[in-house]
Amino acid sequence: MNSILQANDISFSWGENHVLKGLDLDIGENELISILGVNGAGKSTLLKCLNRILTPQSGKIQVSSKDVFSLSLLELSKLMSYVPQSVRSSFSMDVFDVVLLGRRPHISWRINDNDRDKVSETLRILKLEDFAFRRFDQLSGGERQRVIIAKAVAQDPKIFLLDEPTSDLDLKSQIEIMKSLRTLVSDSESPKSALVAIHDINIAARFSDRILLLHDGQIISQGTPKEVLTTENIAKVFGVTSEVEIFSPSEAEETEVYSPSVRVIIKDEISDDASLSEKSVDKFHHGRSKSTETK
Amino acid sequence: MDSLSKQHIEKGKHQIFLVTILSISTILLAIFALGQGSSTNLDMWTTMRIILGLESGSELQSDIIWQLRFPRILMAIIGGIALATAGALMQGCLGNPLVSPLTLGVASGAALGAAFAIVLGFTIVNRPELGIVANAFLFSLVVVYIIIQLGNFRSISAESYILVGIAITFIAGAIVSTMQYFATDAQLSQLAHWSFGSLSRPEMENVVFIGFIVIILLPQALIWSWDLNALSLGGDDFAISTGVDPATIRRNILVLSALMTSVVIAFTGLIGFVGLAAPHMARQIVGNDFRKLIPCSAVFGAFLMLFADTLGRTLFAPIVIPVGIMLSVIGGPFFMYLLLKGRGVKS
Numbered sequence: 001m002n003s004i005l006q007a008n009d010i011s012f013s014w015g016e017n018h019v020l021k022g023l024d025l026d027i028g029e030n031e032l033i034s035i036l037g038v039n040g041a042g043k044s045t046l047l048k049c050l051n052r053i054l055t056p057q058s059g060k061i062q063v064s065s066k067d068v069f070s071l072s073l074l075e076l077s078k079l080m081s082y083v084p085q086s087v088r089s090s091f092s093m094d095v096f097d098v099v100l101l102g103r104r105p106h107i108s109w110r111i112n113d114n115d116r117d118k119v120s121e122t123l124r125i126l127k128l129e130d131f132a133f134r135r136f137d138q139l140s141g142g143e144r145q146r147v148i149i150a151k152a153v154a155q156d157p158k159i160f161l162l163d164e165p166t167s168d169l170d171l172k173s174q175i176e177i178m179k180s181l182r183t184l185v186s187d188s189e190s191p192k193s194a195l196v197a198i199h200d201i202n203i204a205a206r207f208s209d210r211i212l213l214l215h216d217g218q219i220i221s222q223g224t225p226k227e228v229l230t231t232e233n234i235a236k237v238f239g240v241t242s243e244v245e246i247f248s249p250s251e252a253e254e255t256e257v258y259s260p261s262v263r264v265i266i267k268d269e270i271s272d273d274a275s276l277s278e279k280s281v282d283k284f285h286h287g288r289s290k291s292t293e294t295k
Numbered sequence: 296m297d298s299l300s301k302q303h304i305e306k307g308k309h310q311i312f313l314v315t316i317l318s319i320s321t322i323l324l325a326i327f328a329l330g331q332g333s334s335t336n337l338d339m340w341t342t343m344r345i346i347l348g349l350e351s352g353s354e355l356q357s358d359i360i361w362q363l364r365f366p367r368i369l370m371a372i373i374g375g376i377a378l379a380t381a382g383a384l385m386q387g388c389l390g391n392p393l394v395s396p397l398t399l400g401v402a403s404g405a406a407l408g409a410a411f412a413i414v415l416g417f418t419i420v421n422r423p424e425l426g427i428v429a430n431a432f433l434f435s436l437v438v439v440y441i442i443i444q445l446g447n448f449r450s451i452s453a454e455s456y457i458l459v460g461i462a463i464t465f466i467a468g469a470i471v472s473t474m475q476y477f478a479t480d481a482q483l484s485q486l487a488h489w490s491f492g493s494l495s496r497p498e499m500e501n502v503v504f505i506g507f508i509v510i511i512l513l514p515q516a517l518i519w520s521w522d523l524n525a526l527s528l529g530g531d532d533f534a535i536s537t538g539v540d541p542a543t544i545r546r547n548i549l550v551l552s553a554l555m556t557s558v559v560i561a562f563t564g565l566i567g568f569v570g571l572a573a574p575h576m577a578r579q580i581v582g583n584d585f586r587k588l589i590p591c592s593a594v595f596g597a598f599l600m601l602f603a604d605t606l607g608r609t610l611f612a613p614i615v616i617p618v619g620i621m622l623s624v625i626g627g628p629f630f631m632y633l634l635l636k637g638r639g640v641k642s
Contacts (some may be wrong), residue, residue: 077538081536
């Protein structure tokens with residue numbers, strides 16, 4: 001597997017608050033990777049460090065074998081596109097023009113027909129053609145989110161960094177967006193990857209090649225959804241009890257286009273104050289719930 | 296070509312058409328204004344023939360048009376272009392629709408410079424006709440220097456620029472007030488007159504100088520329009536992801552806008568409203584795409600300034616009402632109408 005993004009020993013802190021503590025990351029071509037973790041675990045900070053919105057105190061980040069800190073922001077934006085959690089602004093533009101901003105790293109000043117066509121194509125892929133000439137600020141939160149994702153797609157980068165892209169979306173739109181991302185990432189002609197900070201464990205399980213579990217500024221587990229989403233990990237990171245269903249590949253493929261290999265059913269919070277400690281995990285294991293495995 | 300792409304091109308053409316109509320209206324208004332005044336009123340056709348040299352007119356008519364009215368009308372156009380462009384740029388890079396070219400304290404710096412000249416007799420340039428202007432310009436440049444220095448602080452936000460601007464306004468205002476407290480009646484009157492904002496002060500050579508500076512700065516503003524689009528729509532994180540360095544671009548744009556503002560108000564006195572209103576009026580036609588918004592704001596600025604000044608000269612002739620006052624009196628209600636039109640009223 002060719003590596004698109006490599007990050008080594010990334011540390012970041014706000015004063016005395018150490019948010020990221022020496023993270024290592026390796027993203028290959030055509031990979032969709034989800035980052036899971038509680039609020040404040042460092043998911044957004046990690047994405048912002050990778051895109052140079054924040055400057056880590058230490059560490060090295062390479063995209064397509066180029067050091068991100070030696071690139072200009074314009075060169076970096078051709079390789080990487082960051083989608084923030086939300087975009088709220090006092091000024092507005094037509095949706096078409098917002099998505100056209102994605103072409104900005106590739107053009108000098110004048111836009112040509114190819115750039116316009118690229119925008120039109122992106123709008124169609126993300127089912128936004130009906131909104132093309134509506135004002136961005138008159139859209140709902142979910143629609144705005146899709147427009148910003150469309151802008152990132154029109155930017156044609158090697159890697160997408162998405163900060164909770166489904167947080168403002170209804171259930172159908174969540175699936176649509178993740179399917180669109182999955183399709184983009186799976187396109188072998190133009191290798192792209194995506195790193196997605198997300199809260200919904202089952203969406204992550206269904207669409208991700210790999211999951212990173214971020215806890216207290218460190219990656220405590222990474223691998224396929226099946227490897228990472230265990231009751232122990234979920235209890236340790238989220239402080240909740242759960243049941244994890246594991247599907248065999250054949251059963252999963254019959255039911256859905258993007259087949260989850262695992263499904264997590266959240267049961268209850270671990271009420272103990274020391275919920276994140278090993279003690280509570282043990283208690284949870286032996287007492288309240290069980291892990292089920294189908295087939 | 297894709298149908299959406301075609302629609303985008305068509306929409307752009309329609310917007311350019313509207314801006315062209317507005318530009319032509321401004322030129323026609325300028326010709327009309329050249330013929331109007333307290334001493335001699337000429338119809339547009341005669342005025343145009345005199346301008347083009349097809350009709351000589353009387354010597355008096357020719358002198359009034361070329362010596363008196365032409366510099367003033369050119370100043371209205373150039374001043375309107377400069378202040379409106381500066382307003383659009385500053386609103387965009389600070390992400391705030393309430394910002395005007397006077398927000399950063401440039402005008403307060405200029406007023407302080409003028410007060411030093413008028414009240415204390417302290418002038419940097421030792422020529423009576425240029426004393427106040429030079430003071431106003433150099434003091435406003437001090438504010439531009441403060442803006443540049445602010446840009447060197449790490450993570451300086453748009454709000455910080457605005458707050459420092461407000462602080463500068465208060466400080467300069469306090470010093471000016473102190474000087475006013477000790478000033479003579481004549482000095483007070485002169486200072487008040489300066490602060491009204493008038494297009495009658497600049498001589499033709501001043502107007503050419505201002506025009507030269509504005510023409511040099513305008514293309515640079517247009518070059519930054521993509522960066523402004525990213526910055527004004529989505530803020531700093533979004534801009535970085537689009538390949539724009541928000542801190543650098545914001546500082547550069549603020550310095551350019553402050554320079555444009557300084558060079559105009561040093562000669563004319565305080566004219567603020569056009570820089571706030573013209574960009575918002577332009578947005579009603581072309582939206583917030585700065586590639587179109589900058590030229591459209593410039594044209595709106597020129598039109599508004601010219602319209603207000605012509606009205607100020609002719610409404611109560613031979614009394615001339617300063618353009619700064621006229622702009623606020625007629626522009627204010629029109630501006631409010633534009634902002635509120637189309638919005639339903641709560642039942």
